[in-house]
Amino acid sequence: MKYDMLVEGGQIPSGKVKVSGAKNSATRLLAASLLTDEPVRIRNFPTQLVDVVEKIGFIRKLGARVEVDDEREFLEILTPGLSCKTIDDWELPIRTTYLLTAGQIVRNGIARIPYPGGCKIGARGYDLHMMVWKALGCEVREEESYIQVNGSFRGGSVDFPISTVGGTENALMCASVATGTTEIRNAYITPEVEDLIDMLQQMGAGIENFGNSLIRVRGMGGLMRGASFEVMPDRIEALTWIVFAAMTGGDVYIKGVPFRHMKVPLLHLEEAGLDLYRNSHSVFVSGESIQGQGIQPFELACGTHPGVISDMQSFYVLLGMKANGISRTFDYRYPERIAYARELSRFNADAIACEPGKITTFGIASLKGADVTSTDLRGSMALVMAAFCADGQSRIKDVHMAMRGYNGLLDKLKTLGVHASLIETG
Incomplete structure (x- = not known):
């Protein structure tokens, strides 16, 4: 509207x-909740934000079950499975669609995501995310309506040419379900990224920060544990x-x-x-x-x-x-x-x-x-x-x-x- x-x-x-709760943390934690088939409960969640409502609607179409309590500002997410094959509308007017990749890859070996913010081929506001997926062992194809990623994530080295919040978040989530260890260089660790790191650690990933620009992630090699978390x-x-x-x-x-x-x-x-x-x-x-x-x-x-x-x-x-x-x-x-x-x-x-x-x-x-x-x-x-x-x-x-x-x-x-x-x- x-x-x-x-x-x-x-x-x-x-x-x-x-x-x-912080918008720039909450929408990322919502995506991270798809990395497990166990319940994830998130408190102090800004349930009425336009971006949140749009993303919840989309991940429900993928197969996640999301219970929303506006009064208590509380979410409970259960994701028994995800399937991109049920989606027929790829228009999603938010920028962080790339964070929906890891949850699909770890289950199916294939992910399809809307172009960030609805942009089409030519805008290419997502090159760094493609770099992450390729660096961790996947193939990437740009289709007319969506980006398709195939393969499985393996530990590797992600070297960003510029510091990037979105790229750091994407790399963290993909590395957390990957097999092996990943180093993320030229990362950008904001308070909201710290929130994401804390939740991923609770879910089982081994994550070490070295200053504000180097992160080492020991992946789970598969689905992660559930979590109970409060948004900053x-x-x-x-x-x-x-x-x-x-x-x-x-x-x-x-x-x-x-x-x-x-x-x-x-x-x-x-x-x-x-x-x-x-x-x-x-x-x-x-x-x-x-x-x-x-x-x-x-x-x-x-x-x-x-x-x-x-x-x-x-x-x-x-x-x-x-x-x-x-x-x-x-x-x-x-x-x-x-x-x-x-x-x-x-x-x-x-x-x-x-x-x-x-x-x-x-x-x-x-x-x-x-x-x-x-x-x-x-x-x-x-x-x-x-x-x-x-x-x-x-x-x-x-x-x-x-x-x-x-x-x-x-x-x-x-x-x-x-x-x-x-x-x-x-």
Whole structure:
């Protein structure tokens, strides 16, 4: 389903909000649950995310049994078998389809997966995944509607030419069911990848990390054990609510903040003038959190964890629009991630300027209601936040992009005493 959102500006949030399980961990753990024929139970699972619903629907078609409890945020998965031969629709609008390969190969010696994000031959946004499958002993064919992988996984060496989160996750899952030992070089170990490693270890894989870029995996040589696991809290969602409260001057208690994975992002907020009240797992943001001189202008560069990652970029840009002066946010890893900034400028054309790798904001900016269009998941949420800070009504088109990353978004806004309405568009 596609949606637009209508927001009346000037609403100030107040109340408690709980951070859900991390999207970038949960969808990977769901795929890992297919590596066993024993029950897998996952707690703190963001069951209502669009990507989650799409992936659950697809793996049910493959043969997995999935019980979903939205209220308890709980999944139970049992996979007695998987068969790609029952699939007749290969359109799946998510990027992590490649993670569905290992569960099929370990059972059948053949896997068919949708092209990541629905892209067709020519886009080739999956070369590193093909490299993983080939390095571990399988053959790969690109068919018109799907990618087909044949063979069985054997331990080997995976040498990524660039650090890659998705490639690391794929290699970990394939190596965990392979026969023998695999070395993964130039890996990218994020907190969400650590979550996947912890669950795969619980399921029986022998995994050793050497720094942040070398992983050695001793495979099970077949199906793995069952597991009971809890998804880590979403560090990007936690940052979202902190910035939302700071920008609006609301009184918001945010529960479930993964502080140990957010040291550098939070340090940047503190240096911008936010005095955060916190305990070991929660933070309280109020009007008093902003020190006497207001939000201070800043410069920061997005990069890899443990720094400010690119998915967090839009929230610092948004904060810069409310700072006392000129702020600059750089992103040389994903320099073209600026389309959302052009949409933000519709709230105030003089408040923001962007070029590849660099976004400049001019504060303190007054924002006017606007019609804007979502360009990506996190950018879409930044547009929603800007709409609440603006004078007048705003329409955020294609806001379903934000709903891909924020579990129960409308309900969470309601718990904070602010309201938005959805309009179905397709």
